[in-house]
Amino acid sequence: MRVPQAQGTLVKLPVAADSALLPSLMTLSDVFPTGYHCAVKAGVTPRTTVTVIGDGAVGLSAVLAAKRLGAEQIILMGRHRERTDLGVEFGATDVVAERGEAGIEKVRGLTGGDGTHTVLECVGLAAAIETALGVVRDGGVVSRVGAPQYSQVPMDFGPFLRNITRTGGVAPARAYIDQLLPDILDGRIEPGRVFDRTVGLDEVPDGYQAMADRKALKVLVTP
Numbered sequence: 233m234r235v236p237q238a239q240g241t242l243v244k245l246p247v248a249a250d251s252a253l254l255p256s257l258m259t260l261s262d263v264f265p266t267g268y269h270c271a272v273k274a275g276v277t278p279r280t281t282v283t284v285i286g287d288g289a290v291g292l293s294a295v296l297a298a299k300r301l302g303a304e305q306i307i308l309m310g311r312h313r314e315r316t317d318l319g320v321e322f323g324a325t326d327v328v329a330e331r332g333e334a335g336i337e338k339v340r341g342l343t344g345g346d347g348t349h350t351v352l353e354c355v356g357l358a359a360a361i362e363t364a365l366g367v368v369r370d371g372g373v374v375s376r377v378g379a380p381q382y383s384q385v386p387m388d389f390g391p392f393l394r395n396i397t398r399t400g401g402v403a404p405a406r407a408y409i410d411q412l413l414p415d416i417l418d419g420r421i422e423p424g425r426v427f428d429r430t431v432g433l434d435e436v437p438d439g440y441q442a443m444a445d446r447k448a449l450k451v452l453v454t455p
Contacts, residue, residue, distance in 0.1 A: 243409055246417070255424025255452055256416045259293070260409050263450065264423040266377050267293025267354065268412065269403035271301055274350040274375035278302030283339055283347075283367045284324070286354035287315040289426040289450040290378055292322055294352040296423055299323025300415070307339055307348060309363070315449060318425060332359070336366035347372065353400070358382035365391050376400035427452040 235242060243260075247253055256264075267290050276282055282298045284291050287310025298306045299322060308324035309331075310316045316327045328338045340347055347369035353360050355378030364374045365386065377400050385398065415421045429448040431439040432455075439451035 241406060243406075243413070253416060253424070255427045256422050257413075257424070258452065259423040259426065260405065260412060260416070262403075262405055263289045263426065264293045264296070264412065265405035265408040266290050266403040267295075267352075268297040268300075268408055269405075270294045270352045270354060270375045270377040270400060271297040271303075271350075273377075273399045273401070274352055274373045276301045276303050276350055276352075278304065280349040281305040281307075281343060282349070283307045283309060283351045283364075284319075284354060285309045285351065285360050285364055285367075286356050287312050287319060288355060291352075291354035292319050292426055292449075293423055294354050294377075295319045295324050296322040296421060298352070300421060305343075305348070307342060307367075309335055309339070309367075312446070321425075332363070333366075335363060339367040343369070346370075349373070350375065352377075354378055356381065358384075361385050365396065368396055370394045371396070373397045373399060377403060426450040430454055 245257060271294055276298050280303055282303045284294045295306055295308055306324045307326045307328055308316055308319040309328045311329040326342050328335050330338050347367045349369060349372050351364040351368045351374045353364045353376045368374050427450050429442060430452045436453055442448035443451060
């Protein structure tokens with residue numbers, strides 16, 4: 233196997249191939265840094281409140297990231313109970329299952345009518361960005377990550393006059409590994425819990441289908 237620019241891209245791990253930490257370490261290649269990037273770009277700190285839109289693996293990673301960055305109120309918007317339960321274990325303080333206007337009103341009710349300082353939109357459809365603009369408070373930040381699922385973002389006079397910042401983008405996963413790796417090795421965080429199914433190489437198509445059908449949250453592939 234040839235690895236271009238291996239000196240800068242590969243990370244030598246101080247664990248054996250059969251380590252129980254392997255699932256969490258595997259998340260460092262993509263999904264956990266993506267959620268972490270969303271929170272970092274939004275400027276999440278102990279002084280900010282957070283809404284995470286999406287209960288997929290990236291959304292749950294964003295919950296874990298927001299908790300790691302010190303956010304005390306983390307509202308997770310999702311309707312899959314087994315996923316939002318994991319989100320609560322990751323640090324979500326509130327779960328909002330409602331969608332659309334009902335969901336927006338619920339979040340605003342949890343924040344004294346203001347909305348949250350930051351919103352992390354994690355691989356949603358167009359309705360997700362509309363919800364994000366509805367739940368962010370004036371002067372707040374909406375951060376968006378994941379492969380774009382929609383081409384246009386509403387930004388007319390309403391959001392414009394509210395001084396809302398939009399940010400996000402492709403996660404530089406390698407840049408975050410050195411920060412996040414010690415927490416996994418020390419057992420402070422377990423992002424690998426997003427993996428709820430394991431398949432072999434010949435079952436990869438089935439794994440993708442299971443995720444597409446919402447029968448699996450995140451699939452781990454073993455040799």
